[in-house]
Amino acid sequence: MLKFMRNKIVGIERIAPDEVLVHGILDDDIYSLEIDLRVRLSDLRIVSIDGRWKRWTTPECPLAVGKLKEAVGMCINEEGIYEKIRREIGKKSCRHFANLLIECCDSVKLAKEVIKEKEEVKEKKKVDIRKEFPKCVKNSGTLIDLHIHTYPASPCASSSIDDQIEEAKRIGLDAICITDHDYIWDKEKIEELCKKHNFLVLRGAEITTDQGDILVFGLEKLPQKKGLISIRELRKEVEKSNGFMIAAHPFRGFLISDIESLGLTPEKEAEREVFKFVDAIEVLNGRVNANENVFTKKVAEICDLPKTGGSDAHETKEVGIYATYFEDEIRNERDLIDALRSRRYSACILKGV
Ligand SMILES: [Zn+2]
Ligand SMILES: [Zn+2]
Structure with a gap:
């Protein structure tokens, strides 16, 4: 039986009140790559992006890293953003980077929701x-x-x-x-x-x-x-x-943390x-x-x-x-x-x- 494994892992850290650092890893039986991007929470714009290849198949692959910069300034909340990433990053850089970037963007949107909920709870608990x-x-x-x-x-x-x-x-x-x-x-x-x-x-x-x-x-x-x-x-x-x-x-x-917890x-x-x-x-x-x-x-x-x-x-x-x-x-x-x-x-x- 043909077997193929792909793992995608995304970690998000809030590095400033309005900014998150996202670390994404894509690892499968053929490729292995990583990206780091910073996203502003208020408008969900990509502030910076860096990538690394760990394992690749063609001599062109490493060239894709430089082209990732095309993503800086993109708003990950705008309509059709995933098509845009596939088109711009996938074509100019590499479709694996595009794939991983989409996963990262999806996670940031979820993280923003979680952060918002937590802050609302905290606000309610704050005593005067x-x-x-x-x-x-x-x-x-x-x-x-x-x-x-x-x-x-x-x-x-x-x-x-x-x-x-x-x-x-x-x-x-x-x-x-x-x-x-x-x-x-x-x-x-x-x-x-x-x-x-x-x-x-x-x-x-x-x-x-x-x-x-x-x-x-x-x-x-x-x-x-x-x-x-x-x-x-x-x-x-x-x-x-x-x-x-x-x-x-x-x-x-x-x-210092939640009373109930x-x-x-x-x-x-x-x-x-x-x-x-x-x-x-x-x-x-x-x-x-x-x-x-x-x-x-x-x-x-x-x-x-x-x-x-x-x-x-x-x-x-x-x-x-x-x-x-x-x-x-x-x-x-x-x-x-x-x-x-x-x-x-x-x-x-x-x-x-
Ligand atoms: Zn004392
Ligand atoms: Zn004292």
């Missing part, structure tokens, strides 16, 4: 952070950005504590909490800064635990522990000092160990995307834990993106902890993102 959280309106209470880093105490930050304080003052915050990574500022140094800037600066720390980052308030020194501290141990230390613990950005990076639900995530050990949850974090912040808010509601907001500013322009509005007046660190316990506060958008 402004509908979920209030814009901050200052009344008699105290507006505080509870999560701020400074350089060099946090090596990953780029702004000095003086710059962060000045920015906080400029944008109308009443106070900030310095929460450097695994670092607690000296009390005297902070008092000096308060006087120097005539502004309330409070101390906290962001401590890395086996259950993620935790914002801690009320500790005078870091727990003495070699290696990663467990949340249980940290809880003990904080209780000894009558302090307060907030789970910082507990879902950062969780919802990861099977995450707020109900399931609310059962995480970490939420049994903290007093509140940071539901607005400036370095977390809108979907993740809204997801965290739902989790906090299920856990019945109070919700805080903070910028997680590592540089000056980020200070005050989000904040926490306390209904009470806060004048010092003890007031802050009492206020945090009172639950009379809400996470709010200040500068926004």
Whole structure:
């Protein structure tokens, strides 16, 4: 029995918002060839094309590669395009290249449909952070950005504590909490800064635990522990000092792709160990995307834990993106902890993102 095998494979990659790179291979018992073309998605025009022969039969075959350029500028969506490709490319270049190019064009049209559908779904899923959280309106209470880093105490930050304080003052915050990574500022140094800037600066720390980052308030020194501290141990230390613990950005990076595809639900995530050990949850974090912040808010509601907001500013322009509005007046660190316990506060958008 006569046997003949032909394989055509097309791969498509979106290399820019409006452009795809198409790689096509045609391989049969006689010929083997490849093409690469770029197609603009908005008008489906061929932007560039290149070809390669891997196996051919006549000395003329390789000449066909140069003639492929005739396809540049063609709109693959126009009527009669496949006849045109057969006529122009098939005759001037080679019918095998024409055959493969038609397969590629067909695939691009399908890919465009898929991309469109995906974008529509994504658009529908995009949450509007402004509908979920209030814009901050200052009344008699105290507006505080509870999560701020400074350089060099946090090596990953780029702004000095003086710059962060000045920015906080400029944008109308009443106070900030310095929460450097695994670092607690000296009390005297902070008092000096308060006087120097005539502004309330409070101390906290962001401590890395086996259950993620935790914002801690009320500790005078870091727990003495070699290696990663467990949340249980940290809880003990904080209780000894009558302090307060907030789970910082507990879902950062969780919802970069589709929520459903990861099977995450707020109900399931609310059962995480970490939420049994903290007093509140940071539901607005400036370095977390809108979907993740809204997801965290739902989790906090299920856990019945109070919700805080903070910028997680590592540089000056980020200070005050989000904040926490306390209904009470806060004048010092003890007031802050009492206020945090009172639950009379809400996470709010200040500068926004
Ligand atoms: Zn963190
Ligand atoms: Zn942080």
